[in-house]
Amino acid sequence: MSNTPVPPHGQSSLHAVQVLGGGSSGSGVHVRSLSAGLVARGLRVTVCGPWSAEQGYGFTQAGAGFTGLDALTDAGSVASLRAATAGAALVHAHGLRPGLLAAVALRGRNVPLIVTWHTRVDVEGARAGLVRLMERRVARTAAIVLGASSDLVDRARARGARDARLALVAVPAPRRAPETGDGRRQKVRAELGVLDRPLLVTAGRLDAAAGFGPLLDAARRWRGLEPRPLLVVAGEGPDRAVLERRIAMEGLPVRLLGRRDDVPQLLSAADVAVLSSRWEARSLLAQEALHAGVPLVATAVGGVPELVGDAAELVPYGDPEALAGAVTGLLADPVRRAGLAAAGRARTAGWPTEDDTVAHVLSVYDELVQTILSERVDGPGR
Structure with a gap:
């Protein structure tokens, strides 16, 4: 298991911001599970997303903070996200639109962005070109793109991702019914x-x-x-x-x-x-x-x-x-x-467990945080 990123002496615990859209139930379940695991390992977690997601998945019950992104415009959501990510060690977006909002919100900041692609957007005509542009922007801005399947990893690489990897995405084991x-x-x-x-x-x-x-x-x-x-x-x-x-x-x-x-x-x-x-x-x-x-x-x-x-x-x-x-x-x-x-x-x-998923994400976080610390000490490009 990777070492949990540890902050310098006297500083608060590492702050990881999770950005979630209003999309699939799979990504909501994943972020809820991931947030609980990260909090249990000493990280400070803030989830940013629509209030309906908080109502459906209970991120605050898992120990995370929550910031609603229910502005009527993307500009309003970006402003809320920029405020919520102030001082964050890293930002982890889940999905294409959340990834794009995070990329815009982090512009000018030396904060690493991780984006997990849980699914793909299938559209035709003019909108297909727009989706390709969004995918390219997100893939090229992110420090690391995690794909929930191998074809998503290939898609991210084709869109110019610097680093694309297969994600470990676990679904919590089903609860037993009262009557079995x-x-x-x-x-x-x-x-x-x-x-x-x-x-x-x-x-x-x-x-x-x-x-x-x-x-x-x-x-x-x-x-x-x-x-x-x-x-x-x-x-x-x-x-x-x-x-x-x-x-x-x-x-x-x-x-x-x-x-x-x-x-x-x-x-x-x-x-x-x-x-x-x-x-x-x-x-x-x-x-x-x-x-x-x-x-x-x-x-x-x-x-x-x-x-x-x-x-x-x-x-x-x-x-x-x-x-x-x-x-x-x-x-x-x-x-x-x-x-x-x-x-x-x-x-x-043989599928990854929730602990496996958290350990994998922590290893990615640790890698990025150590890279940032190294650049601050040695200067970029060394």
Whole structure:
């Protein structure tokens, strides 16, 4: 484990500022876990982000300070961030927009910036050019870019990052439900009305990037099975009305559950979990499925293959026939399902823990702080 950066005698503990946007739940969970670990190791941590993030993740409950970035303009957010980072030893931004705000706020200051790319921004047309410019600015300004998957590391290097590395990003181990085992499983299945039917579970924001269009195409192919599987979808988003119309018009065995905070419990009752995304770095659904020992069918995109290895059935994105075939094949093969469940649990044992993640980040912080101290003593360029 790396040594925690230690301040000179008589000075206060090292102050690390975490900058968070209003994006994915994965980055929010990561920053909450990271903040708690850093505080426990003696660092002073301030999280800057929207107040909704503080309400959702409770950074102050983890011992961190919090500064809201809810200004109506980017200029207002930059001003708040510049004030919050005064005297900070380093700033660690999570995501593209937070990284850009931090880069602007730190202009003219000799404060190292670390940026973790948890995901990528997929847009088309003129906005794609703007995103490339943002990525280039952030990648070239940051002292170090950490990517949650290998393809994000490659992307940062292509945008001009001086130093891009693979991040260790752990998801806290799922909490046990008050009721476990077959009793809990049967209760959840009864609530969904699938005591005698296969249950398929997926979760995500209801938008194009989640791949629910191809997933409904696949559902059309397995609706003739007997008994007919039910696919439940946990999540909300702008495409809900479109998906509802398709489900009703085509008579698909699919139910949209809306926003849920019990996805691990849903997975514990599932026969198969399905991830149909166009791209993922370290999919939270995939991690929760493997932790729960649920067979997973997933698209072979982004960081998914390196995350799950051979502990899931992987299919090409946008191929409903392959997706439907993988699901029906698993439903017909209990031995293969049991094998994948065991492989999934074994795979999770090799994933980084929260302590591993904190130790890795501390080693990065220590490296940067020592570089700054060396430059102050010896002068830059030596």
